[in-house]
Amino acid sequence: xxxxxxxxxxxxxxxxxxxxxxxxxxxxxxxxxxxxxxxxxxxxxxxxxxxxxxxxxxxxxxxxxxxxxxxxxxxxxxxxxxxxxxxxxxxxxxxxxxxxxxxxxxxxxxxxxxxxxxxxxxxxxxxxxxxxxxxxxxxxxxxxxxxxxxxxxxxxxxxxxxxxxxxxxxxxxxxxxxxxxxxxxxxxxxxxxxxxxxxxxxxxxxxxxxxxx
Numbered sequence: 063x064x065x066x067x068x069x070x071x072x073x074x075x076x077x078x079x080x081x082x083x084x085x086x087x088x089x090x091x092x093x094x095x096x097x098x099x100x101x102x103x104x105x106x107x108x109x110x111x112x113x114x115x116x117x118x119x120x121x122x123x124x125x126x127x128x129x130x131x132x133x134x135x136x137x138x139x140x141x142x143x144x145x146x147x148x149x150x151x152x153x154x155x156x157x158x159x160x161x162x163x164x165x166x167x168x169x170x171x172x173x174x175x176x177x178x179x180x181x182x183x184x185x186x187x188x189x190x191x192x193x194x195x196x197x198x199x200x201x202x203x204x205x206x207x208x209x210x211x212x213x214x215x216x217x218x219x220x221x222x223x224x225x226x227x228x229x230x231x232x233x234x235x236x237x238x239x240x241x242x243x244x245x246x247x248x249x250x251x252x253x254x255x256x257x258x259x260x261x262x263x264x265x266x267x268x269x270x271x272x273x274x275x
Contacts, residue, residue, distance in 0.1 A: 065078050066081055066181065068190050070189065086177055087178055088175050101164045102247045118149065125139070177265065185254045188257055188262050189258055191260075215256055216237050216248055217230050217237070218244055218257040224240060241265065244265065
């Protein structure tokens, strides 16, 4: 079974616990992780570009001049795409849908795969309990220094620890998320993953049954 070291807030190792290989001991699966990342990015995509068709353009639908006898090219409407201020042909519209369905088991397996990779790379930091004498940003900063955490860090808080989220928001290169909402995209955006032992146990219980063949 995989092993994870647990520290106290002073940065001292107090124990080493065994965790399930089905969550923290999986091999690399770049294809699966890439598929989930692409789908999540697509689901976050906002449709901004929008052009008007000839039916949406302002202007009369009356024929500008008669069909024959004027010497001019025939035309049926002032809103024709051939004229200035006319409609746009094949332009982008705001009814496009880029959303992709994410299979639940595949998503769970991808999360477990990323967790396994971070453990192998020694990028997961676990403390026994998040309990500060003062709920201030400087206390969190001091803890990160004690743990010698460098680089972008994602802090995962359990539902019982969510009141601590505000005191970590002002730290540079630190993001936070609720542990039940942990996802592949946020973990890959940050080098390190920090959590309490409570959050670690929650993740192991939630994802140890996730199997994708």
